[in-house]
Amino acid sequence: MSPKKPLKPGTNTPSPDAPFHLSDVGPPALHRLPLDTHAADQASVDQPGTPAQSTPSRPVPLEIVDLPLETHITPVIVHAPIEHFFLPPNQLSRLPAPNALSGIRELGTQRHFVDLQEGGTVLLGIDSENHYRARLNSDYNPSGPRIERVEGTLTWRVKPSDESAGDNDSRLTFKRLRTPDDDPGEVVASKRPSTSTGDDGSDPWKRWAAPPEHASFGSLEVDGTRFLLVPRGTDPDHPIVYIKNPEHWVYDFDYLERILDTDLMQQPRGAIRVPPANQWEVDPNLLFQHPLKQYVAAYFPRLSETSVAKVARHQFSLANDGDMATGVGLTRLRQTFNDWKSGNSAPRPRLADPLLxxxxxxxxxxxxxxxxxxxxxxxxxxxxxxxxxxxxxxxxxxxxxxxxxxxxxxxxxxxxxxxxxxxxxxxxxxxxxxxxxxxxxxxxxxxxxxxxxxxxxxxxxxxxxxxxxxxxxxxxxxxxxxxxxxxxxxxxxxxxxxxxxxxxxxxxxxxxxxxxxxxxxxxxxxxx
Structure with a gap:
């Protein structure tokens, strides 16, 4: 298995022939909602008296059975596959040699890397139970699968699942529930968690319809559905606008970074007007493929973690001309990351170079x-x-x-x-x-x-x-x-x-x- 190349952020879409002006009207003065917009739904399956964030003493299996035979079931895992944690190939030559005893590549005192037996190199972390796990540079706690050193070698591997039976990972099977009003064969579906995709399996933004009472605050219509917009920023004629989840009012650096770290599909999505009819269409490409700090760490790999965090935060403020995300600022960030990847000349050098x-x-x-x-x-x-x-x-x-x-x-x-x-x-x-x-x-x-x-x-x-x-x-x-x-x-x-x-x-x-x-x-x- 060869290391997986990093996904390229969505490329910019050409400007429309007839830009459509949308007034940059801000949302009403409301507190920002938490990222986990389904806390109320999850509370219904928590044991009485148990805090929503507490960890159960042992796995709690939830069983949902009696589904129609033709129902397609996709297994849900509690962490991303190991390939999600591979370092980009261009970073591998910059790592020190493996330790002769442990196989760990030690970069300073904070970052350690290991080579996997099946190919690929990952950042090493230790979870709350002192188990080694793969992690992302942006992780506060390692989010990857458990890994272990292969005895007698300098390489590591994903720990076999049968040896990880003690993990506090709940199992979930599916059960078909009916109500008296159901037609035969219909299934009552609860709200999906924020990590799920849309009803067609790929477009969760299609469920971001603006509530009627808020539809007048900076919105646009796509295929008969009205969506709320991220404020456009300093350029009211910017050809790209960004629709957002109506439960996300504003995006400062920390909130956007949290979204990118927990569920990429919930980030704002770009929309442009497509000729010849000049109708609005949503860009199928994600704006960002990683948290913002991970972009900085990838292209400036020797920066300390503190410097990476400060550069990413400062870059966000420069791009958006302030502490809150705007449509113009999100486009500037995406263009900067594309310039880093392609080696193109950056139109805004101060936005692209930490020294500046x-x-x-x-x-x-x-x-x-x-x-x-x-x-x-x-x-x-x-x-x-x-x-x-x-x-x-x-x-x-x-x-x-x-x-x-x-x-x-x-x-x-x-x-x-x-x-x-x-x-x-x-x-x-x-x-x-x-x-x-x-x-x-x-x-x-x-x-x-x-x-x-x-x-x-x-x-x-x-x-x-x-x-x-x-x-x-x-x-x-x-x-x-x-x-x-x-x-x-x-x-x-x-x-x-x-x-x-x-x-x-x-x-x-x-x-x-x-x-x-x-x-x-x-x-x-x-x-x-």
Missing amino acids: MLPVLPTSGSGSGFSRTLDLPNASPQGPLERLDFDLTRQEWDHFTKTQSGTELKRMMTGILTRQGYDVFPPTMANAFPALVFRRKNHPFVFFISLYRVKGRKIHQPLNSDPNATDARLNTQIGYAALQEILQAHAEKKLVWLKGGSQVLTSQTDTVFIVRDDESRLGTLANL
Whole structure:
């Protein structure tokens, strides 16, 4: 079995010939409903006095029998198949070698991967009962099947079901129920859970008809059914609109991410006008195939989990010009993910590159006039995006800490940047003032990063006291070709200044970081 390639998000549909204007009228001021819109239905099968979220002490089988012989039954499993958890092939070469004893590929201290005996590589997680399971990068708790190491090898496998009989997985069979008003052969069907598809097996959005009392709030009609819309955003003439489940009022980042993580079929669906009749039709392709954080983690694989979460959240706000999803913002996100996958030039570079999302950090004078100090922000999960942190394998950390020279610092950062998809100019052998120049294909900006070994939270930056020596020093630091590249980018105002390197704190895990500042005001290139 070969690893399953990631599904490509739906491609954009050409603009209609005659765009139809819909007023961007917001919904009434109501509280957002919970994602699980069928809690009331599920409560009917809970044991009396048992909280809806509690886990029963043992499996509770539900039996539904006496179905017509021609009824088609599809087995329902409690987790996605193992193929759903395979890493994209382009990430496999970036993983460290398996541990010689456990077969685990250790990427930093938070992420561990294993190769499966039948093919494919998955992210490893531990559930509440200390069992190994496959997991997605976006999982708070691992949602995949149990896995175990194959004895005597470095590969793993899905644990056989007969050995997992102790799982708290309830079984469900089906029973045909009748009411006095039923015709022969009819079955009374309860409401399906949110993970089910529509009556035709593929289109749950067909059941999203707007309640009559809300149909006037930004809606459109498709095949005789009126649907509520996600607000259109800053472009009222945008050709793509998005219908939504009427039980979902607004989508902030957390709510949309929860939907994408639990049931992709409940996300908003795109609609366009199709010529020649210019009638509205719903796009059969899903807008997103994964949670937003999973897109970021896939295309910037060395980012720490904290940085992945902050980049995804910040990207959502940039795309939507605020904290709530709009039709324009959802289209921008889909286009950005398509550009990442295809390698196309992004029309909005700041939306596509985490380095451009970083704010310019202020520096303070030391009082002597010959240096300035940059205070590094905290790497905590709370707060806005102000820095990027990267995971290293244990082998990489051990190798770096043996020398910690400027040359080794450049080598380490070159490896990290290359794995993020950047093209790095070959580093020079100069050990003093380590720096790198890099850029991305089809990207208008050039990056200059000065590298440091930081103990604590401050970077001290000496001012350039001899402008006449700047050219020669930069040539030694980064090489002639890189120097010409940054001179041209500086003239075109496309040069981005960064600081990065290793940071060692007594109370936290060592990390590799990147922040953004404005070195040009220090005179590094102002006098060239």
